[in-house]
Amino acid sequence: MTEMSGADMVVQALVDLGVDTVFGYPGGAVLPIYDALFNHPSIKHVLVRHEQAATHAAEGYARSTGKPGVVLVTSGPGATNAVTGITDALLDSIPMVVLTGQVPTTLIGTDAFQECDTVGITRHCTKHNYLVMSPENLGAIMHEAFHIATHGRPGPVVIDIPKNVQVATGNYARPNMIEHVSYRPQYDPDPTDIADAIELIANATRPIFYTGGGVINAGPQASAALREFVAMTGAPITSTLMGLGAYPSTDDKWLGMLGMHGTYESNMAMNKSDLIICVGARFDDRVTGRLDAFAPHSKKIHIDIDRSSINKIVPADIAIVGDAGRCLDALIAKWNSDGRKAKDLSEWMRRIDGWRAARCLDFPESKAADAEIMPQRAVRALYDATRGMDPIVTTEVGQHQMWAAQHFGFDEPNRWLTSGGLGTMGYGFPSAVGAQVANPDRLVICIAGEASVQMNIQEMSTVSQYRLPVKLFILNNEWMGMVRQWQELTYESRYSNSYSDSLPDFVKLADAYGWTGLRIDTLDELDAGIAKMIATPGPVIVDCRVAKLANCFPMIPSGAAHTDMILQSSEVSGTMDDEAKALV
Amino acid sequence: MKITLQAAERHVLAITVTNEAGVLAKITGLFTARGYNIESLTVADITSDHAVSRITIVTNGPPPVIDQIIAQLDRLVPVHKVVDLADQGPHVEREIALVKVAGTGEKRIEALRLADVFRAKVVDTTLESFVFEITGNSDKVDRFIALMRECGLVEVGRTGVVAIARGASAL
Incomplete structure (x- = not known):
């Protein structure tokens, strides 16, 4: 038993739990914890540019290592920005502990500055959550939270810590073994x-x-x-x-x-x-x-x-x-x-x-040197170029994600990081940041679409700050491709708001953040461009221009059976009945 | 397009939980989030140290849904145990209602006579009103309230069902 402040207790518990990395963003209600972390010898804090990215980075860290990801954000908007990543971790069963600051207990419920009902908001998108009302419970809750996040079916756990609980002192003891009073997952089969x-x-x-x-x-x-x-x-x-x-x-x-x-x-x-x-x-x-x-x-x-x-x-x-x-x-x-x-x-x-023998993943393409690049070809070329390098691959969500799943081969676990259950656009890039922090010497590639990547593009700054050699490979077809594909399948190609208008020049954007930017336009540039991306030290954006209207096949349309796959685009009718339209 | 629903069965679930802030919200939120029904819900702590609460939920749904409800409840961290009392053999269900009847003359006398038949107790009276306390299973309470409608019913408060399995074994 040692008496210490709540903030010190948080940090001591992280040390005792073997945490080496925290992804976070400071703010008023977590300043005591940030002070306790100031120049900490063993815990590395990665400062993101948006709290959602902290949660996805923590997911990338967790998915690539098997260890829980840890997030530290402030109250109010800090907590609400983290909700998407928390829900993503719940749907994909990723072990994660999110520490949120809260207004002091004396102000809870008064609509104080940067107050929100964090435990209320996160009750149904966490595996479990806590509001810590006294520093006497804080140490035990920290250890229990990690136990719950990592045992049984993994998932996110939120610990909401009011600022006065961070400042007040209490007794901390490192527990030996946690036997939870009610949570006892079954590991061994009957x-x-x-x-x-x-x-x-x-x-x-x-x-x-x-x-x-x-x-x-x-x-x-x-x-x-x-x-x-x-x-x-x-x-x-x-x-x-x-x-x-x-x-x-x-x-x-x-x-x-x-x-x-x-x-x-x-x-x-x-x-x-x-x-x-x-x-x-x-x-x-x-x-x-x-x-x-x-x-x-x-x-x-x-x-x-x-x-x-x-x-x-x-x-x-x-x-x-x-x-x-x-x-x-x-x-x-x-x-x-x-x-x-x-x-x-x-x-x-x-x-x-x-x-x-149906060779369902084949796709039509021109082999001419100046031909446009089929997105499937780009993924295959990336796969071929990185064989033997054991890369970690993350994706955003959409057509590029499915092409990556279809055409990039994986031979070992923890190399493939994608948002499956929640389907979160904006997951892939920050998750690559987390994976790269956890695996500094590995090749980490985010296969992205030009639309998804813009949902957390601000993390380019984080990458620059920590000199992370993340490779951001954008399949740029100037469309929210999966939305457009469904509009072709279901709504007679009425492309309602699915065009990626006013795109940035990704090469100049790379330059602006001190990255290397490359552009690949035609088939003959593909292999050389990928080779250059891999050989370039530090972070690289590749703006890989691909066929604009390519669609992702094979596909089971909504409401259809496994045996009714569409193998090629010629089989698409362009309309669907209401039963199918109502499905997602 | 039509939305079809499966036939539902009524089930009484007894759930023991850690008595901590937010646990009831967690459980009721699970029912709303997943589209399950709650017919009635009662909760009170049941141990001398106030550490454990027992929640009784009357719900309905097709058998696979009832199975899912139990499995979903069971995986919540603060939930100790979930029991479908219908699966445990015979059980006893009780609820209490406080029934206020206003009026004078023949209706007032009839209300009192019926209350006697139902073994309802008079817990408050004025010259123009009674408050009856009635205990029993939900059917009995329903029938009493239906009769009181004819005798000047003005207000009802019900606890919802508490239930326990018959016999010597415990949850």
């Missing part, structure tokens, strides 16, 4: 469920693994276990957007991503399978397409650490609550102890090869 699952897996003739972000969240050992178990069973595997990298894209059992912009082979295989082994995914609407036509002939094994994910959308035949890694370990152990042998799945794999 052995009976594991035995039942093995029975189904061993006897399936058309099995498929469908994995998600839960495998990434369970740590690298879960990805290793997944690879081992897939090899044992011989079954093909697909994954959600959030799960890319858990299984190597270069393996022949890998079918690519599934869902709305997934591959034809993965969606067809899901539809025709007789067993789906879902690990750490949640049957999101982007994955299932039309629910009553979703995988109609298959049994479902659903493994998830969050019981509420099971039977939420698709009923499971076998529900296994537990950590993805431990569940996979248990499946492997049971498979071995039962002496199971992989079934001959060659007939199933032959059918899958038939769907692969």
Whole structure:
């Protein structure tokens, strides 16, 4: 027990929790904590230019390291600006702790300057939140918050700390082990469920693994276990957007991503399978397409650490609550102890090869030297140029994000950082900042669209300040491409407000912030431009001009089944009925 | 286009939670955010140290939705336990209503007679009014209030349902 101020307690707890980096922005209600952080020897504070960017940077830090991201912002607008990133972390299960300043307890509820009801506003976009009313509780709350953010299904936790609680003194003690009174997530699966699952897996003739972000969240050992178990069973595997990298894209059992912009082979295989082994995914609407036509002939094994994910959308035949890694370990152990042998799945794999033959990711392009660059080609060129460099890739949200998911291959977890659940434009660039801070020696690339990148473009200044060598690769088609694509699909190409008018000159913008700016206009400049981006030290913007009207295919239109994929733009009709129009 | 809804069932949930600021908002907010129904809700702390509250929620929805409600409640950090009393076998439900009836003459006498039949207690009276206290399951309270409408009902206050499983075992 040591007596100290609340602000010192916050910093001491961060030190005791092993936090090395905080993303934040100061303001009146957090000045005591900022003073305690002044020239701190072990905690690096990264000053962002907007609080939303602090939260996305913390997500990038967390997603690329597996450690919780930490954010420090002031009361009122500081807290409300952080809400989008907090919600993003909730939807994508990213461990994050957000410390917000608050007006002194004596002023709470009086509409004081920069007061907002932070715990009220964040109650439903956090995993849990606290308003600390006394410094005596602050230390314990700090430790409990990190415990909750990182245990079970990870998520964001907000701690709202009134200014007088930061100034007043209380006793701080570092707790040994936290056993929460009510929050006790289940990590180990029920052995009976594991035995039942093995029975189904061993006897399936058309099995498929469908994995998600839960495998990434369970740590690298879960990805290793997944690879081992897939090899044992011989079954093909697909994954959600959030799960890319858990299984190597270069393996022949890998079918690519599934869902709305997934591959034809993965969606067809899901539809025709007789067993789906879902690990750490949640049957999101982007994955299932039309629910009553979703995988109609298959049994479902659903493994998830969050019981509420099971039977939420698709009923499971076998529900296994537990950590993805431990569940996979248990499946492997049971498979071995039962002496199971992989079934001959060659007939199933032959059918899958038939769907692969559709070559759904091919796209029409001209190979002429002065040809316009197809965005898919740009992503593939970037992938080819960075193979062996083990880059971390972040994206914004839209067409470029889907092209990146389709054409950039990932072989290891924690390399792919994207906003899946909330679909937050403005996520990618600050998340690359966070990833680069956490991994200073790695190649970090943000694949962006010219529209999304402007949502947090102010972070160029942060990058300059900390000399972060982030590479910002903009696929510039002068359109909010995904909005325009939907307007073509649904509204007879009435392009309501989807043109990116009055774009900045990104090369000059780079210059203004002390970055290097490059522009790629034609196909013959593509490889050299990418090579120059990689070879240039420090931050680089690449304004890669791509075909303006290219659309992202294949695609399952809203309200359609996996088997009704649009493979090429010639299949687009331009109108939809109201049922489909009402879907997102 | 039409929006179709599935047939609903009535369920009584008993939820124990840490008695801390915001916990009730968290639970009711979950119901609004996810579009679940609350027919009634009661809450009070139930331990001598005031550390734990018991919330009783009467809700309705198709069985998969009820399942989701329980799973969603269960994952909230301050929630200790969620029990669907319908799943636990037979249970007892009670609520209290305070029913104010105003009037004189025959209607006033009839109100008192009916109150006697329902074993409602008179907890306040003036020359032209009664306040009855009635305890029972919701049906009984509903029926009493319906009869009082004919006898000069002017105001009703109800607690909502509290419920507990029959037998020796505890939550």
